[in-house]
Amino acid sequence: MENNENQEAPENAKKSSKASTSNDEKAPDSSDNTTQQKSKVSKAKKRKKPKDTTAPRHPLTGYVRYLNDRREAVRSANPSLSFAEITKMLANEWTNLPADKKQQYLDAAEQDRERYTREYNAYKQTEAYKLFQQQNEKKLKESKEEGKSNHPVVAPELEFGNFDIPIFTEEFLDHNKLRDTELRQLRKSNTDYEQQNAILQKHIENMRDAITKLESEITQQEKNNASLQKHLDHMRTTLTNGFSGVKLPGIKEVATQQNIDTYMTNLHSILLENSSHDANLLQTVRNIVGGLEFNG
Incomplete structure (x- = not known):
């Protein structure tokens, strides 16, 4: 009996060893499959539309402009709130914002949209736009050909697997927070400058229109003055010819082209x-006035 038990023990050990070996071999296969599937998911996620870095900056909506103006103040007043909670609070503020204040942001957004339309229409005429379109079409064609050959099947549950969250140091977090604050301030300053530039650009256009209108009015006024001066010279000549032989009582001078204005004043x-x-x-x-013709 003891011999049988001793013989069965090595056999059981061998079976246990084979089982563990079998399990050890299966684990890498499962890991490899998961890795490959994650790789496919990663590749699928990376297939995004290329961004044209040379294109004009996209316009900001009135709502986004309001968020950029108010986010830092709300964050400072409520440091314990998360980003989503702050965004929700700002959305409520925008909904209840008075119409006149909201219109200011909407007007700025409309000016920005007009700016983008002008710049993008001009950009479409450049070589950079044509080159980007060619590259985009080429990448799209390559992506379609790759999709036909691979046919990746992505399981939805794989998109929400377990992720390793690194533990950052306090120094890194403080540095990251500082850089994030600086970035928000720069974005806000950039937005303010763009709004000021839009207003100044509008003033410049209004000034140019006013200058053009004034130049046109000045030109017309100069023509009118020249016509009136011509008519006045004709009247002086006509009066001088008519009254050149008439002497005024108590005045020795007769009417001439040089003194006709004074002569007519004395006569009056x-x-x-x-x-x-x-x-x-x-x-x-x-009799003289009746015979004069003043139309030149």
């Missing part, structure tokens, strides 16, 4: 006095 003063001895002068003036 004499006629307003309505003296009896000026009856002949008044009749003479009537």
Whole structure:
């Protein structure tokens, strides 16, 4: 009996060894399959549309502009809230924001959208745009050909596997937080500068329109002044020719091209006095004026 038990023990040990060996061999296979599937998932996720770094900057909506303006203040006032909670709070603020204040952000967004449309239309005429389109079409074609040959099947549950979360030091976290704060401040400053540039650009366009309008009005006024000056010169010449032989009482000078303005002023003063001895002068003036033609 003891011999049988001793013989069975090595046999059981061998079986146990084979079983463990079998289990050890199966584990790497399962790991390899998981690794390959994760690799396929990673490759599938990486197949994103290429980003055109040379294209104009996309416009920001009014809501995003409001978030950029308010996020830092809300974060400072509520340091214990998460990013999602802060975003939810800002969304509620945007919903309840007065119409006049909300319109300011919407107007800025509309100006930014017009800016993007202008810049993108101009960008489509450049060689950089054509080169990017060619590269994009080439990558798309290669991606389709690769997809036809591989036909990867991605299980949805693999996208949410166990991930190793590294434990960062406090120094790294503080450094990362500082850099994140600086990045938000730079983004906010960039947004403010872009809004100011949009407003200044609008002022410049208005000033250019006003200058063009003033130049047109000045040109028209110069033409009118030239026409009036021509008519005035014609009237002076006509009056000088008509009254050159008429002497005014008490005045030795006769009407000339140089003194016609003073001459007509004196004549007007004499006629307003309505003296009896000026009856002949008044009749003479009537006859001369009646025969003059002032249309040049």
